[in-house]
Amino acid sequence: MENTDKQPIDFFKVIHERRSVRHYKPEWSIPREEIREMLVEATSAPSSSNLQPWRFLVIDNQELKEKLLPIARNQKQVVEASAIIAVLGDLEGYLKSEQIYQQSVDRGFMTEEVKQTLVNNITKAYASRDHEIMKRVVLVDGGLVSMQLMLVAKAKGYDTVPMGGYDEAQFKEAFEIPQRYLPIMLIALGKASEPGHPTTRLPVDEITFWNQISNRDDASLQNATK
Amino acid sequence: MENTDKQPIDFFKVIHERRSVRHYKPEWSIPREEIREMLVEATSAPSSSNLQPWRFLVIDNQELKEKLLPIARNQKQVVEASAIIAVLGDLEGYLKSEQIYQQSVDRGFMTEEVKQTLVNNITKAYASRDHEIMKRVVLVDGGLVSMQLMLVAKAKGYDTVPMGGYDEAQFKEAFEIPQRYLPIMLIALGKASEPGHPTTRLPVDEITFWNQISNRDDASLQNATK
Numbered sequence: 104m105e106n107t108d109k110q111p112i113d114f115f116k117v118i119h120e121r122r123s124v125r126h127y128k129p130e131w132s133i134p135r136e137e138i139r140e141m142l143v144e145a146t147s148a149p150s151s152s153n154l155q156p157w158r159f160l161v162i163d164n165q166e167l168k169e170k171l172l173p174i175a176r177n178q179k180q181v182v183e184a185s186a187i188i189a190v191l192g193d194l195e196g197y198l199k200s201e202q203i204y205q206q207s208v209d210r211g212f213m214t215e216e217v218k219q220t221l222v223n224n225i226t227k228a229y230a231s232r233d234h235e236i237m238k239r240v241v242l243v244d245g246g247l248v249s250m251q252l253m254l255v256a257k258a259k260g261y262d263t264v265p266m267g268g269y270d271e272a273q274f275k276e277a278f279e280i281p282q283r284y285l286p287i288m289l290i291a292l293g294k295a296s297e298p299g300h301p302t303t304r305l306p307v308d309e310i311t312f313w314n315q316i317s318n319r320d321d322a323s324l325q326n327a328t329k
Numbered sequence: 330m331e332n333t334d335k336q337p338i339d340f341f342k343v344i345h346e347r348r349s350v351r352h353y354k355p356e357w358s359i360p361r362e363e364i365r366e367m368l369v370e371a372t373s374a375p376s377s378s379n380l381q382p383w384r385f386l387v388i389d390n391q392e393l394k395e396k397l398l399p400i401a402r403n404q405k406q407v408v409e410a411s412a413i414i415a416v417l418g419d420l421e422g423y424l425k426s427e428q429i430y431q432q433s434v435d436r437g438f439m440t441e442e443v444k445q446t447l448v449n450n451i452t453k454a455y456a457s458r459d460h461e462i463m464k465r466v467v468l469v470d471g472g473l474v475s476m477q478l479m480l481v482a483k484a485k486g487y488d489t490v491p492m493g494g495y496d497e498a499q500f501k502e503a504f505e506i507p508q509r510y511l512p513i514m515l516i517a518l519g520k521a522s523e524p525g526h527p528t529t530r531l532p533v534d535e536i537t538f539w540n541q542i543s544n545r546d547d548a549s550l551q552n553a554t555k
Contacts, residue, residue, distance in 0.1 A: 113337035114484045115370070118477060123375055135539065143533045144341070148476060149349055151493045153528050159537045167540055191542075199531065206529035240493070242465060243513055246472015247491075250374060251344060254480070258340045265473075267377045267466070280542055287469055302379050303432035305425065307369045311385045313361065314393055316417075316506055 112258045121254060122299030124262035124291075127183040131294035133261070135163070138186060138292070141259060145252035150244040152225050153203060156196025156237070157248045158284060160189040170277055175269035175289060184293035185261075189274075190249050191284040192241025197229035238285060245287030252290065262295040338484045347480060348525030350488035350517075353409040357520035359487070361389070364412060364518070367485060371478035376470040378451050379429060382422030382463070383474045384510060386415040396503055401495040401515060410519035411487075415500075416475050417510040418467025423455035464511060471513030478516065488521040 142159055150156065162168055163186040175181045200222045207213040213221075229237050253263040266289040274286060368385055376382065388394055389412040401407045426448045433439040439447075455463050479489040492515040500512060 111337045111339035112341065114340045114343045114480070115338065117340045118370060118373055118481070121373075139533055139537065142537055143530075144344060146530050146533060146536070147344055147347075149479070149491050155531050155536070157536065158542075160542050161537060161539050164540045203529065203531065210527075210529060212527050212529070239468060242468035243472040243475075243493075246469040247476040249469075250473040250476035251480070253375070254340070254477070255344070265375050267469075278542065284542070301436075301438050303429065303436060303438070304369075304372050305381050305429065307365055307372060310372070310381070310383065311365065311368055311387060313387050314390045316384075316386050316504065316510070 117254055117258045121257040122262070122301070123264040124293075124295045124297070124299040125178070125180045125264055126295065126297035127180055127185070127262070127291070127293035128296045129183040131185050133163075133185040133292065133294075135161075137259070138163070138188075141252060141255050141292075144255040145248055148244075148248045148251040150247065151240045152197075152200070152221070154196050154200060154225070154229075154240070154244075155203065156193045156241045157245055157287075158191040158193050160191060160278065160280070162187040162189065162278075167278075171269075171274070171289075174273045174277060175266060178266065178268065180264055180266075180291040180293075181289075183296075184264075184291035186292050188252070188290045188292055189278070189280075190245050190252075190287040190290060191280065192238075192245045192287050193283060194234040194237045194241060194285055195283045196241065197225050197237065200225045241285055242287060245285075249288055249290060256292055260294075261292055262299070264291045264299070265289075266291065343480055343484045347483040348488070348527070349490040350519075350521045350523070350525040351404070351406045351490055352521065352523035353406055353411070353488070353517070353519035354522045355409040357411050359389075359411040359518065359520075361387075363485070364389070364414075367478060367481050367518075370481040371474050374470075374474045374477040376473065377466045378423075378426070378447070380422050380426060380451070380455075380466070380470075381429065382419045382467045383471055383513075384417040384419050386417060386504065386506070388413040388415065388504075393504075397495075397500070397515075400499045400503060401492060404492065404494065406490055406492075406517040406519075407515075409522075410517035412518050414478070414516045414518055415504070416471050416478075416513040416516060417506065418464075418471045418513050419509060420460040420463045420467060420511055421509045422467065423451050423463060426451045467511055468513060471511075475514055475516060482518055486520075487518055488525070490517045490525070491515075492517065 168182045172181045204218040394408045398407045430444040
């Protein structure tokens with residue numbers, strides 16, 4: 104599934120073939136320019152008020168990967184993958200609203216007046232001392248961008264595994280993560296040496312409700328015709 | 330970009346062309362079987378411990394869309410889109426771990442013994458009275474599945490817009506959402522009548538750090554060569 108830029112990479116093939124991969128070729132290195140390009144593609148994801156509160160700490164230094172290993176429960180992919188991308192949520196991300204919307208004004212997508220109104224509203228909505236509102240926003244937006252990043256990686260011939268199993272406090276200390284950044288997940292990125300394990304999914308009718316949630320029967324496909 | 334099942338839908342075309350669309354053909358109806366199929370595709374997304382704590386309340390009844398309209402700040406897409414999909418996080422989703430891993434045992438992906446260990450660990454980790462750990466998990470996992478859902482919709486010729494701007498308390502009351510479900514976002518899904526507005530993104534080098542976060546200069550592309 105290498106992107107040769109000559110033939111299309113089938114969307115459904117990408118989502119069907121993406122699996123959590125835990126075994127990587129340790130000698131495989133991904134040039135930073137290529138990782139950067141994947142991040143550019145990933146960040147076309149949408150976000151609340153387009154604040155894009157995601158930040159990326161790309162760990163591609165082998166010593167630092169070794170340092171992360173015990174913090175991430177000694178999961179071997181931490182040292183074998185080409186890079187570990189820590190997806191962080193910037194709890195002060197709303198402070199960039201002026202810059203973000205100014206870009207839109209500069210490109211003619213928005214008037215100065217609309218920008219001012221939006222910036223004022225965002226500042227009012229998000230600026231709270233304990234960042235409680237932003238916390239929820241960065242977790243969801245962090246999920247959005249992480250998904251697109253994992254798919255982009257797959258489309259470019261790489262594999263990934265999202266990792267939530269690590270000691271957050273130790274991670275923040277070891278990598279000197281300022282308090283304003285909330286770790287969302289670690290994503291191992293590399294060239295697979297073994298395919299990911301197949302997994303199963305809950306039947307869709309068990310997790311889908313039509314128009315009302317109280318009546319479980321309404322979730323069955325028997326009623327799923329209009 | 331209709332999926333004719335005959336030619337591939339280019340992955341990068343899908344991610345480049347997905348935009349938040351706020352104007353839909355109000356007369357356009359999407360068959361439930363097609364929405365269901367999109368949810369099947371979306372839920373191949375990964376989740377923490379594969380718990381898949383996402384649930385979907387699909388609102389395709391016009392009266393209910395009208396009921397939702399004032400709750401969602403009178404955003405017209407609520408009544409004009411074919412369906413509003415409320416993505417919910419099940420704070421008791423860990424209770425399905427036995428079922429999920431039994432599926433894997435049944436398909437030969439896992440031994441009974443491994444299943445038991447996993448189920449015990451998950452139950453220990455997630456079963457807390459206030460659901461604090463699950464809250465964070467469902468927000469991130471809800472983001473993952475929402476992103477894949479929006480991309481799948483685009484690949485199938487539809488458009489979407491994620492909405493966080495609604496009164497959550499009113500929504501939960503009006504649609505009788507049990508406390509165990511945390512609303513993640515509303516996604517309007519339909520046939521666009523007008524394209525989405527273009528938006529801008531922060532320069533990737535401003536949001537990317539290489540190996541350490543403390544030194545802003547290290548985020549610049551000047552150093553982005555190994």
